[in-house]
Amino acid sequence: xxxxxxxxxxxxxxxxxxxxxxxxxxxxxxxxxxxxxxxxxxxxxxxxxxxxxxxxxxxxxxxxxxxxxxxxxxxxxxxxxxxxxxxxxxxxxxxxxxxxxxxxxxxxxxxxxxxxxxxxxxxxxxxxxxxxxxxxxxxxxxxxxxxxxxxxxxxxxxxxxxxxxxxxxxxxxxxxxxxxxxxxxxxxxxxxxxxxxxxxxxxxxxxxxxxxxxxxxxxxxxxxxxxxxxxxxxxxxxxxxxxxxxxxxxxxxxxxxxxxxxxxxxxxxxxxxxxxxxxxxxxxxxxxxxxxxxxxxxxxxxxxxxxxxxxxxxxxxxxxxxxxxxxxxxxxxxxxxxxxxxxxxxxxxxxxxxxxxxxxx
Amino acid sequence: xxxxxxxxxxxxxxxxxxxxxxxxxxxxxxxxxxxxxxxxxxxxxxxxxxxxxxxxxxxxxxxxxxxxxxxxxxxxxxxxxxxxxxxxxxxxxxxxxxxxxxxxxxxxxxxxxxxxxxxxxxxxxxxxxxxxxxxxxxxxxxxxxxxxxxxxxxxxxxxxxxxxxxxxxxxxxxxxxxxxxxxxxxxxxxxxxxxxxxxxxxxxxxxxxxxxxxxxxxxxxxxxxxxxxxxxxxxxxxxxxxxxxxxxxxxxxxxxxxxxxxxxxxxxxxxxxxxxxxxxxxxxxxxxxxxxxxxxxxxxxxxxxxxxxxxxxxxxxxxxxxxxxxxxxxxxxxxxxxxxxxxxxxxxxxxxxxxxxxxxx
Numbered sequence: 212x213x214x215x216x217x218x219x220x221x222x223x224x225x226x227x228x229x230x231x232x233x234x235x236x237x238x239x240x241x242x243x244x245x246x247x248x249x250x251x252x253x254x255x256x257x258x259x260x261x262x263x264x265x266x267x268x269x270x271x272x273x274x275x276x277x278x279x280x281x282x283x284x285x286x287x288x289x290x291x292x293x294x295x296x297x298x299x300x301x302x303x304x305x306x307x308x309x310x311x312x313x314x315x316x317x318x319x320x321x322x323x324x325x326x327x328x329x330x331x332x333x334x335x336x337x338x339x340x341x342x343x344x345x346x347x348x349x350x351x352x353x354x355x356x357x358x359x360x361x362x363x364x365x366x367x368x369x370x371x372x373x374x375x376x377x378x379x380x381x382x383x384x385x386x387x388x389x390x391x392x393x394x395x396x397x398x399x400x401x402x403x404x405x406x407x408x409x410x411x412x413x414x415x416x417x418x419x420x421x422x423x424x425x426x427x428x429x430x431x432x433x434x435x436x437x438x439x440x441x442x443x444x445x446x447x448x449x450x451x452x453x454x455x456x457x458x459x460x461x462x463x464x465x466x467x468x469x470x471x472x473x474x475x476x477x478x479x480x481x482x483x484x485x486x487x488x489x490x491x492x493x494x495x496x497x498x499x500x501x502x503x504x505x506x507x508x509x510x511x512x513x514x515x516x517x518x519x520x521x522x523x524x525x526x527x528x529x530x531x532x533x534x535x536x537x538x539x540x541x542x543x544x545x546x547x548x549x550x551x552x553x554x555x556x557x558x559x560x561x562x563x564x565x566x567x568x569x570x571x572x
Numbered sequence: 573x574x575x576x577x578x579x580x581x582x583x584x585x586x587x588x589x590x591x592x593x594x595x596x597x598x599x600x601x602x603x604x605x606x607x608x609x610x611x612x613x614x615x616x617x618x619x620x621x622x623x624x625x626x627x628x629x630x631x632x633x634x635x636x637x638x639x640x641x642x643x644x645x646x647x648x649x650x651x652x653x654x655x656x657x658x659x660x661x662x663x664x665x666x667x668x669x670x671x672x673x674x675x676x677x678x679x680x681x682x683x684x685x686x687x688x689x690x691x692x693x694x695x696x697x698x699x700x701x702x703x704x705x706x707x708x709x710x711x712x713x714x715x716x717x718x719x720x721x722x723x724x725x726x727x728x729x730x731x732x733x734x735x736x737x738x739x740x741x742x743x744x745x746x747x748x749x750x751x752x753x754x755x756x757x758x759x760x761x762x763x764x765x766x767x768x769x770x771x772x773x774x775x776x777x778x779x780x781x782x783x784x785x786x787x788x789x790x791x792x793x794x795x796x797x798x799x800x801x802x803x804x805x806x807x808x809x810x811x812x813x814x815x816x817x818x819x820x821x822x823x824x825x826x827x828x829x830x831x832x833x834x835x836x837x838x839x840x841x842x843x844x845x846x847x848x849x850x851x852x853x854x855x856x857x858x859x860x861x862x863x864x865x866x867x868x869x870x871x872x873x874x875x876x877x878x879x880x881x882x883x884x885x886x887x888x889x890x891x892x893x894x895x896x897x898x899x900x901x902x903x904x905x906x907x908x909x910x911x912x913x914x915x916x917x918x919x920x921x922x923x924x925x926x927x928x929x930x931x932x933x
Contacts, residue, residue, distance in 0.1 A: 220663060226906045231924035266627055268642045270675040275647045277638050281629045286636045290649060290671060292678020298914045302581060302677050308907045310651060314631040316663050317653020322683070324907040330917055362918035386915060393918050545587045546669045546685040553659045554747060556691055557723035557754050563592035 219549035225323040225531060225541045233531065233540050234327070240370040240400055245534070246335035247342075247371060249526045254339075256282065257496035260522060264476035267453070272296060274453060278309075280521035286312040289325050289524040293453065295427055303359060304427060305329065311528040319546055321532045325524060330360055332527040333519055334367035336472075337447045340515040341372050341421060343498050343505035344470060345445035349420035351376035355412055355434055356426030356450055357386040362393050364423050364449065369404050377406045378415040381426075384408070413439055424458045425449040431485070437462035442510035451482045452518040459514075461485045467512040470495045470505070472520035481516040492516070580910030586684040586892060586902045594892065594901050595688070601731040601761055606895070607696035608703075608732060610887045615700075617643065618857035621883060625837035628814070633657060635814060639670075641882035647673040650686050650885040654814065656788055664720060665788060666690065672889040680907055682893045686885060693888040694880060695724035697833075698808045699732040701876040702782060704859050704866035705831060706806035710781035712737035716773055716795055717787030717811055718747040723754050725784050725810065730765050738767045739776040742787075745769070774800055785819045786810040792846070798823035803871035812843045813879040820875075822846045828873040831856045831866070833881035842877040853877070 225233075234242050265278040273294030280287055291307035298304070307325035312318060341349070352374045354361055358381075368374040377394070379387040387408045394406050409415035416422050416439045424434050427450065434450070437460040446467065451457040459482045471477040471492045483490055495515070497503035506513050535541045550559040586594075595603050626639040634655030641648055652668035659665070668686035673679060702710070713735045715722055719742075729735040738755070740748040748769045755767050770776035777783050777800045785795050789811065798821040801807070807828065812818040820843045832838040832853045844851055856876070858864035867874050896902045911920040 224905075227909045228906060228924060231921055232928055234921065235925045235928050261629055263627070266624070266638070266640060268622055268640060268647055270642065270644050270647075272676050273678055275640075275642070275673060275675070275678050277627070277640055277649060279627060279629060279636075279638055281631065281636070283631050286629055286631075288638060288651060290673070290680070292673070294676075294678045297677050300677055301911075301914055302679060303909065303911060303914050303917060306678055306680070306908050308671070308680055308683070310669070312636060312651070312653070314636070315633050315655075316658050316661055317634055317636050317655045317667055318663060319651070319667070319669055322669070324909075326907075326909055327917065327921065358915050359917040366918075389913070389916055389919070393916070393922070396922070544585075545589060546687075547667050548588045548664065548685075548687055550662075550664060552750070553662055553664050554719050555750055555754070556664060556688065556720040557727075558750070560592055560595065560688065561754070561757070563589060564596045567593055567596050 219545055220318055220547045221543040222319050222546050223321045223532065223535060223541045224544045225535055227324045227327060229535065229541045230324055230327045230531065233534050233538065236538055237534065239366060242331065243335050243338065243367050243370055246332055246527065246530055247339050249530045250336055250339050250523060251499060253522055253526045254496045254499050262473055264479060265521065278521035278524055280525050281314060284314055286314050287525040287528050289521065291325065291329065295429055309524055309528055311532060321528055323528060323531055325527065328527045328531060330363045332523045333360060333449065334363035336523050337364060337423065337449060337515065337517060338367040338371040340470060340495055341368065341445055341447060344513040344515055345372065345421050346443055346506065346509060349445065350374055351419045352421040352423060353378045353380065353415040353419040355380050355415060355422065355424045357381035357390040358427055360425050360449065361390050364425055365394055366397060368421065369399055374421065375402050375404055377404060378409050378419060379406065380409045380412050380415040419444065421445045421447060423447040423449060426458060428458065429456055431455065431457045433460045434458040435463065436460050440512055442512065444512055446512065446514040447517065448482050448514060449517050453480050454484060457482050457485055463514065467514040468493065469514045469516055470498065471516050472518060476520060477516055477518050480518045483516055580906055581679055581908045582904040583680050583907050584682045584893065584896060584902045585905045586896055588685045588688060590896065590902045591685055591688045591892065594895050594899065597899055598895065600727060603692060604696050604699065604728050604731055607693055607888065607891055608700050610891045611696055611700050611884060612860060614883055614887045615857045615860050623834055625834070625840060626882065639882035639885055641886050642675060645675055647675050648886040648889050650882065652686065652690065656790055670885055670889055672893060682889055684889060684892055686888065689888045689892060691721055691724045693884045694721060694810065695728035697884050698725060698784065698810060698876065698878060699728040701831060701856055702729065702733050702806055702808060705874040705876055706733065706782050707804055707867065707870060710806065711735055712780045713782040713784060714739045714741065714776040714780040716741050716776060716783065716785045718742035718751040719788055721786050721810065722751050725786060726755055727758060729782065730760055735782065736763050736765055738765060739770050739780060740767065741770045741773050741776040780805065782806045782808060784808040784810060787819060789819065790817060792816065792818045794821045795819040796824065797821050801873055803873065805873055807873065807875040808878065809843050809875060810878050814841050815845060818843050818846055824875065828875040829854065830875045830877055831859060832877050833879060837881060838877055838879050841879045844877055
């Protein structure tokens with residue numbers, strides 16, 4: 212990288228260390244709260260967005276997806292993978308990066324890591340949905356699947372929903388032990404968090420107000436059987452998020468009220484891929500806007516069939532951009548040539564080469 | 573950015589200065605030759621690629637597009653805009669960035685500017701097509717539209733096709749003067765280049781072996797009228813590249829043999845959007861592979877209806893990656909968390925925060 216002329220149009224670049232630092236400055240609870248506020252504000256503008264289901268490439272080892280969205284003022288995209296076998300390379304299952312552009316000019320204003328940001332925004336989105344779908348008196352949550360995303364789910368529900376009784380279950384007990392260790396060390400505002408490792412899904416789920424499923428199982432499995440679901444539960448189904456990958460017994464879908472992000476995508480990727488194309492779902496934005504009921508009765512079973520939608524990355528990128536600029540975190544990089552004459556790209560290149568030649572003298 | 577642990581999976585980042593430096597090291601002719609070789613090799617593997625038309629968002633001021641492609645080993649995407657009014661902000665009409673990922677893991681190996689690279693690969697692609705479609709004895713080219721892309725087209729045809737007689741025309745004479753100045757200063761291997769600014773398209777085209785149209789006109793215009801097209805000409809139509817934007821009289825399409833990149837995309841975006849859905853076109857890769865005839869007769873009119881396909885950015889990114897690594901150009905950045913335990917993203921975050929706290933002490 213090189214010194215830039217004053218006309219250089221610059222792009223803010225946030226690497227993983229920068230995003231970690233932002234979280235450190237803000238504190239994780241404030242960060243989650245800020246994300247929930249941004250998500251709510253953007254979901255309330257739902258009709259303003261030009262939306263489409265993500266564009267996926269499927270290969271032998273996993274998927275790579277592009278998730279674009281625009282409101283006519285900003286355009287964002289995320290590039291994200293899902294590779295369940297990545298552990299053998301020492302790499303996370305899910306990794307991501309993304310960008311935020313101005314629609315007026317097409318210029319890239321922000322390039323950012325989105326691995327950490329995706330974990331945060333997914334947890335914040337789950338919390339936002341639960342705020343309108345879970346019973347107000349919810350204080351216990353079963354957390355089924357204790358991988359990389361589970362810490363963020365646990366902390367989001369503890370900080371934002373008042374959950375203080377967590378029951379963990381994973382087919383790999385060491386995963387639950389890892390999660391329990393992290394939660395024991397986490398500094399949470401207010402009351403203490405009770406964390407218990409369970410021997411089965413049934414034990415974890417019994418009597419819980421909220422059940423979060425976030426396993427990495429491939430294929431159509433039944434992480435949660437209908438017989439375990441009790442009246443009044445809110446189900447936060449995070450793990451079933453691509454074609455052929457579901458976590459719930461379809462009988463659960465038949466008796467729950469199902470809330471989704473963007474129906475054309477969720478019908479392909481979510482739990483409702485198991486149901487007919489006209490299976491009734493409610494768009495979550497309508498509940499947030501007061502256009503559709505959320506939870507109507509204490510004994511109702513509500514289900515947020517979460518798959519992760521491009522709007523949530525738009526919100527995360529906007530939040531990161533605002534916070535990073537306010538706190539001067541990140542690096543300014545040049546991905547756009549700073550041309551004296553916008554029509555003269557070749558002339559700009561010649562100027563660069565002359566500059567390099569002068570440096571070499 | 574911060575020092576990294578040894579397990580950190582890193583991404584090579586090339587900004588505009590890095591790509592300019594690479595061109596400086598290689599020299600523009602060698603760079604164009606290397607790109608043509610990479611493009612040819614990748615086009616010969618055409619059936620191995622999972623292809624789709626680009627995904628466009630249209631806003632009041634322009635378009636923003638994502639162009640993904642994969643061969644099952646690597647995955648690439650480009651994000652590119654087209655904003656004809658950008659001059660008033662001092663910004664180029666077309667700007668781009670992209671990434672190259674491993675399909676095995678989904679990890680991002682290369683993040684790169686693609687503004688300069690798009691100009692180079694578009695010119696290299698035009699030259700590759702002309703190598704099989706233009707008459708072997710071609711030495712003159714009319715260049716209609718003298719904006720940012722035109723310098724690269726002129727130099728690619730001079731270096732790779734033996735063009736030595738260039739006739740320039742633009743509705744804005746100052747654009748032609750700018751281009752002529754740049755070409756006069758360019759150091760080209762071998763013979764001299766004769767460059768003439770013409771008063772009209774007709775004057776530029778008359779007797780030319782090759783006609784390149786690369787205007788920024790919006791809408792369906794007729795930059796080239798059928799009456800100007802002579803037997804034996806090769807037409808390199810670069811400017812018509814999105815729905816509603818064409819440069820050629822449809823009568824030209826009726827009498828020329830039309831060669832395209834990826835028919836599903838070209839039928840939406842290219843000159844052939846003016847024709848019926850079953851209008852006959854030949855895929856260029858078949859000509860390169862020897863499966864379909866290119867130019868068969870000296871008096872045939874050939875037309876490369878170029879719109880720019882994702883494979884060309886894949887080739888450009890692979891070429892940039894190889895050259896940058898060999899010459900140690902670029903910066904290594906961390907867009908992926910370097911987790912000790914791939915399942916423990918939260919633990920990695922805590923480690924980062926402890927590291928930051930230690931630095932602050």
